[in-house]
Amino acid sequence: GADPAVSAPLVSYTIKRAVRYKGAKLLVINPRETRLHSFAHLWLRLKAGTDDVLINGLMRIIIDEKLWDRDFVAPRAGSLESLEASLKRCTPDCVEDVCGVAAEYLRQAARLFAAANGASIVYGNGITQHLNGTENVHSLVNLGMLTGNIGGRGGIYAIPRENNGQGASDMGSLPDFLPGYQSIGNDHARRTFEESWGVALPTAPGLTALEMIEQAGEGKIKGMYIMGENPALSFPAPSLTQEILSSLDFLVVQDLFLTETAKLAHLVLPAASFAEKEGTFTSFERRVQKTCRAIEPRGESLPDWQIIQRLANKMQYDMPYSSPQEIMDEIRQLVPLYRGADMGRGVVYWPESNKDRSGTRRLYERGFPPGFGRFWAVEYRSLIEVLEDDYPLELLIGSALYQFGSGARSSRSRRLKAMMPEPFIEINEADVAQLGISPGEQVKIVSPVGEVVSIARVNNALSPGTLFMPISFAGSPAHELFGITLDPRSKSPALKSCRVRLEK
Known part of the structure; x- marks a missing residue:
């Protein structure tokens, strides 16, 4: 669920060095080929949205083959009973059927991870921005505890955007x-x-950003103060979000640039960039x-x-x-x-x-207290969208190396824009031939909730039936293809994949 070479290049560099010079074995779980795949010992190419089933399948094998860390689990996390019960359906054959990963590859991955003398889990929003994103993270924590890879060795690392x-x-x-x-x-x-x-x-707890947008759409919120965010482009359903923001009685935007959101504001407060302030x-x-x-703030801008x-x-x-x-x-x-x-x-x-002036470099290095860690049973429930003839293709969206976020900052760099000057959608060669599309041709991408236009590119690193589109182009907003659907617990939006069709 992460592509560190794009979203966190320093993390990617560290992983590559560990593989090349320190004998580390890299296990990649991703529906799309990334720049780390050439370094991987094993790549599990699962179907989008099936992460929790695959992780549970790994744990099922680790328990069945008695590869779990008893010395770690028994005093810290207690009984495996509830976890085992939740894994009953996740046999290797079931995982193969649901996730599209061969049962033998799953067994190899489970044995590889369980045998490691210190294994780290690195994940990104590829597993959190789903309806079951919370369950995905719980499953990763279960896997880390089951194999003793929390605290003194290994660890779990979330890469924020x-x-x-x-x-x-x-x-x-x-x-x-x-x-x-x-x-x-x-x-x-x-x-x-x-x-x-x-x-x-x-x-009482407040609202998440998307819940605020929903309530503003219902007329329950009349004004907003938005800092350093561009929801008119970065949120799901940008057209709807723009309509809601435009309906507010008063909108204040504090940002570096006149973004799509700032253009809707009644008042814009110019903020200083990171180079113009301390913190x-x-x-x-x-x-x-x-x-x-490094420099004084430009114009009338001020630190936030x-x-x-x-x-x-x-x-x-x-x-x-x-x-x-x-x-x-x-x-x-x-x-x-x-x-x-x-x-x-x-x-x-x-x-x-008390021992290191620079602070605690590793949390729970000597282990956490007994009972502090608890297994959270994640029941199998398939959230794969039913294949429909009207929307036969799976679209994945994400970051691109030469653009960042909604493009509010990176699109203003001439050098970065020269590296990636226009929006595009990547398509496997077989799909290009079947659909009669020519590389460089404009195509319309249609989902059940929206449509956008982009430029077709061939990329055979994608599986047939799978497409990829970057999120950073205002002229072709990928988020327009998504409705506002939230994880019921974390309230994170489901923004990583959806069913689409292509039209010429």
């Missing part, structure tokens, strides 16, 4: 958490923030890194914190900060995870450590 996605989550951008993953329902934590900020905080970025390995201003501060002051709420360091001082005071963070100390890892 944005470079400060971890830091944003750490600081409470999730609707049910205060900064530091302290529950909004935790009375003690909430009182601590209320006393420091001099306000009364809500006791920190927190990577997915919990590394808090200071950034230094100063814009928020000025707005708060206008609303008669005093934010008495004079620098990013003062904000970090407050974070250290209110967020236990960040007590060791200090902009003057350079790179640090949260949480702080």
